[in-house]
Amino acid sequence: MTSKTDDSVFAMVPDADGRFGAYGGKYVAETLMSALAELESVYRELSADSQFQRELDEDLAHYVGRPSPLYEARRWSDDIGGARIFLKREDLNHTGAHKVNNTVGQALLAKHMGKRRVIAETGAGQHGVATATIAARLGLECHVFMGEEDVRRQALNVYRMKLLGAEVIPVTSGSxxxxxAMNEAMRDWVTHVDDTFYIIGTVAGPHPYPLLVRDFQCVIGREARAQCLQQAGRLPDALVACVGGGSNAIGLFHPFLGDESVAMYGVEAGGHGIATAQHAAPLNAGTPGVLHGNRTYLMQDDNGQIMHTHSISAGLDYPGVGPEHAWLKDIGRVNYVVANDDEALAAFHTLTRVEGIMPALESSHALAYAARLAAQMTSEQFIVVNLSGRGDKDIHTVAEIDGISF
Amino acid sequence: MSQQGRKALLTYVVAGDPHPALTVPLLHELVASGADIIELGVPFSDPMSEGPVIQLGHERALAHDVSLTRVLEMVREFRRDDSDTPLLLMGYANPVEHMGHAAFADAASAAGVDALLTVDVPPEEVAGLNAELRRVGMDNIFLVAPTTPEQRIERIVAEASGFIYYVSLKGVTGAGHLDTQDVARHVGIIREHCTLPVAVGFGIKDADSARRVAAEADGVVVGSALVDAIVGAYGERGDGGAARHAAAELVGGIRRGIDQPAS
Structure with missing residues (x-):
C-alpha cells in the first residue's frame, strides 16, 4: 500500500539547470548570475556536510521548537462527519509559522558565506519576521521589503520586525x-551583491532558491510522515496545504510524493471567486510565463503584463507560484483547487471556536478545502492539513470585516 | 558601431512614455540630435532591473496600455521616415514569451527591429529565443556585468551578436556611482574574448560621464537621464514640444561631449 519508488522522478528535479520539466530556470540579469552560481555551489557543499546539518538540526530543535505536533482535530472532524483530520502544527514554531524553517537554514548559509547583511521580501510579514528574528540572533543587518498595502494590512508584523532591529522598507511601486516587494528586494540585491544574502521566503525565484527552500521546508513532511505512521499506524489518504508561492505545501508534500496512495491538494486563494478575476490562483486560472527568475504559471493579461491579484490573506496575494508546483500540476501528481475569501474566513472562525486554535488566514484556505474534502470521505480515512501559521497577525483584518476597530 | 573612430551614442526611452503619441516624433528628434542607435524600452509591469526613474516610465506607458504589439506598431511608424538608424528593443522576458518566440521574431523583424535585449534572459535560458532571432536575422544583445567572471564571458559571447552591452556598475539603471577606471579594466577584459563592439550603459548621465566612458568603449548608452529630462519637460501640462526640446538638448550635449578628443 505504501509503495515508495525510491529513484522516482520526484527525486530527479530540479535538473542541473534548475528546471522542473518546463518550469524553473534562472531568469535574472547578468549581474546576479555569479551570485546564484556561488550560492548553488556553497549549498551543494554544505547540504552534504554533516557539521552544517548538525548545526541546522540543533537550531530546528532548540530554537524553532521542532518537531511540531501532529494534532488530531477530533471535535472539528466529528462536526464535519467524514474523514479524521490531523493538523500539522507549524503555527507552534517560534515566530508562529513555517517560514522560520527556511530562514534558519538560509541564515546559516549566509553565515558560512560571510555575508553580513540579509534582505527579504514579505507579504503577510511572517517571512519578514522570521528573517528579522534569525538576523537578530546572528547579529546580521536586516532589511525587509514590504508592499505599502501589506504594511497597512499587517501593522503588527511591521512593528515586530522593527522591534527585532530590522529596517522595513515600504514598497510603493506597482500593486x-x-x-x-520581491522586485525591490532583487534591485537591492543587484546593488549590494557583494555583501548581501537574499533570503527568499518561498519556493520561487531563480535556481537554486526553489530547491533550497524546498529542502529546508521538507522537515514538515518528513516529520508528518513519521508521525502518521506512529499515531495512525499508516500513511494518510490525503494532504492539504495552502499555496501562495507554495513553500509550506511543498514542504509537506515532497516527502510523500513517491507514496502513490497519498492524494494531495494545494489550495490557492480564490479571492472573490475565480470568475471575478479578483483572486490569486495562477495554477487554476493562469498561464505559463516568466517572472522573478523562473518560468511558472502566472496571472497575466493578453500582453504578458502581470496582473494585480486579490486575496484576503497577504501571504497568498502573489501572481506566481513555485515552479515545482507548476510541474506537479502538469504531471497530475497534485490537485490544485481554490478556496475563496469567505470560505477561508469561515474556516478561521470555525477552527478558533471548535478547537481553540486560531489559524492564519493563509492556512484557513487549506482548512476550508479540507472540510469540504473530509465531508466526502469516510471515518476510516484521514487527512493531514498543514496549519502553516497562527492567526494573531490577522486579528485586525478579521475585526475590520466584523466592523470592529481597536 | 564606432565607424571611423566616431563613438556610438545609444539613447534609451520607454515606448509610450510619457505619452504614446510622442514616442515616434521623439525617436526622430533623438536621431536628429546625434543618437546613432535607438534603444526602445518595452513597458513591463515588473521591471526588476530598473531604478526609480525608468520604473516610473514603465508605469506611465502602461497607464496608456502600451503593449509589445503597440511598441512594434510604433517601430513600423518610425521606419516610414527612417530606414537606417539601428533600433533595438530592450525589455523583459515575459511579454516576448507571451507573444511566442517565433511570432515575436516575425512581427519584430517585419516592423523593422534590428535587435533584442531581454534583461532577464541570460545565455542559459536563451536557446529557443535565439534560434528564432537568428532565423529572421535579428541580433541578440547580451549584458556583461562587473560581477561576470572572465571564464563566463566566452559563454555570453557565443550567444551574442551585434554588440556587447557592459553594465558599468552593480545596481539598477540610473544609479550614481560610475567608476571609469573600473569600466576601462572590464572593457579591456571583454575585448580579449571577443571582436564585437562594446557599449557601456547604466550610470551615464551627462556629457562629461559620457565622454569619459566613450574613451574606453565603442559606444555609450544614456537612459535614465534622458527619461528624466523628457518627463520633466513634458510636465503636468503634457508639453510634447518641450519634451522633444529637452531630449534634443541633452542628447546634443552628450554627442558633443563624446566627439571631443579625450583630454
Missing amino acids: RTLKD
Missing part, C-alpha cells in the same frame, strides 16, 4: 504587494 504595492508581495510581487513588488
Whole structure:
C-alpha cells in the first residue's frame, strides 16, 4: 500500500539547470548570475556536510521548537462527519509559522558565506519576521521589503520586525504587494551583491532558491510522515496545504510524493471567486510565463503584463507560484483547487471556536478545502492539513470585516 | 558601431512614455540630435532591473496600455521616415514569451527591429529565443556585468551578436556611482574574448560621464537621464514640444561631449 519508488522522478528535479520539466530556470540579469552560481555551489557543499546539518538540526530543535505536533482535530472532524483530520502544527514554531524553517537554514548559509547583511521580501510579514528574528540572533543587518498595502494590512508584523532591529522598507511601486516587494528586494540585491544574502521566503525565484527552500521546508513532511505512521499506524489518504508561492505545501508534500496512495491538494486563494478575476490562483486560472527568475504559471493579461491579484490573506496575494508546483500540476501528481475569501474566513472562525486554535488566514484556505474534502470521505480515512501559521497577525483584518476597530 | 573612430551614442526611452503619441516624433528628434542607435524600452509591469526613474516610465506607458504589439506598431511608424538608424528593443522576458518566440521574431523583424535585449534572459535560458532571432536575422544583445567572471564571458559571447552591452556598475539603471577606471579594466577584459563592439550603459548621465566612458568603449548608452529630462519637460501640462526640446538638448550635449578628443 505504501509503495515508495525510491529513484522516482520526484527525486530527479530540479535538473542541473534548475528546471522542473518546463518550469524553473534562472531568469535574472547578468549581474546576479555569479551570485546564484556561488550560492548553488556553497549549498551543494554544505547540504552534504554533516557539521552544517548538525548545526541546522540543533537550531530546528532548540530554537524553532521542532518537531511540531501532529494534532488530531477530533471535535472539528466529528462536526464535519467524514474523514479524521490531523493538523500539522507549524503555527507552534517560534515566530508562529513555517517560514522560520527556511530562514534558519538560509541564515546559516549566509553565515558560512560571510555575508553580513540579509534582505527579504514579505507579504503577510511572517517571512519578514522570521528573517528579522534569525538576523537578530546572528547579529546580521536586516532589511525587509514590504508592499505599502501589506504594511497597512499587517501593522503588527511591521512593528515586530522593527522591534527585532530590522529596517522595513515600504514598497510603493506597482500593486504595492508581495510581487513588488520581491522586485525591490532583487534591485537591492543587484546593488549590494557583494555583501548581501537574499533570503527568499518561498519556493520561487531563480535556481537554486526553489530547491533550497524546498529542502529546508521538507522537515514538515518528513516529520508528518513519521508521525502518521506512529499515531495512525499508516500513511494518510490525503494532504492539504495552502499555496501562495507554495513553500509550506511543498514542504509537506515532497516527502510523500513517491507514496502513490497519498492524494494531495494545494489550495490557492480564490479571492472573490475565480470568475471575478479578483483572486490569486495562477495554477487554476493562469498561464505559463516568466517572472522573478523562473518560468511558472502566472496571472497575466493578453500582453504578458502581470496582473494585480486579490486575496484576503497577504501571504497568498502573489501572481506566481513555485515552479515545482507548476510541474506537479502538469504531471497530475497534485490537485490544485481554490478556496475563496469567505470560505477561508469561515474556516478561521470555525477552527478558533471548535478547537481553540486560531489559524492564519493563509492556512484557513487549506482548512476550508479540507472540510469540504473530509465531508466526502469516510471515518476510516484521514487527512493531514498543514496549519502553516497562527492567526494573531490577522486579528485586525478579521475585526475590520466584523466592523470592529481597536 | 564606432565607424571611423566616431563613438556610438545609444539613447534609451520607454515606448509610450510619457505619452504614446510622442514616442515616434521623439525617436526622430533623438536621431536628429546625434543618437546613432535607438534603444526602445518595452513597458513591463515588473521591471526588476530598473531604478526609480525608468520604473516610473514603465508605469506611465502602461497607464496608456502600451503593449509589445503597440511598441512594434510604433517601430513600423518610425521606419516610414527612417530606414537606417539601428533600433533595438530592450525589455523583459515575459511579454516576448507571451507573444511566442517565433511570432515575436516575425512581427519584430517585419516592423523593422534590428535587435533584442531581454534583461532577464541570460545565455542559459536563451536557446529557443535565439534560434528564432537568428532565423529572421535579428541580433541578440547580451549584458556583461562587473560581477561576470572572465571564464563566463566566452559563454555570453557565443550567444551574442551585434554588440556587447557592459553594465558599468552593480545596481539598477540610473544609479550614481560610475567608476571609469573600473569600466576601462572590464572593457579591456571583454575585448580579449571577443571582436564585437562594446557599449557601456547604466550610470551615464551627462556629457562629461559620457565622454569619459566613450574613451574606453565603442559606444555609450544614456537612459535614465534622458527619461528624466523628457518627463520633466513634458510636465503636468503634457508639453510634447518641450519634451522633444529637452531630449534634443541633452542628447546634443552628450554627442558633443563624446566627439571631443579625450583630454
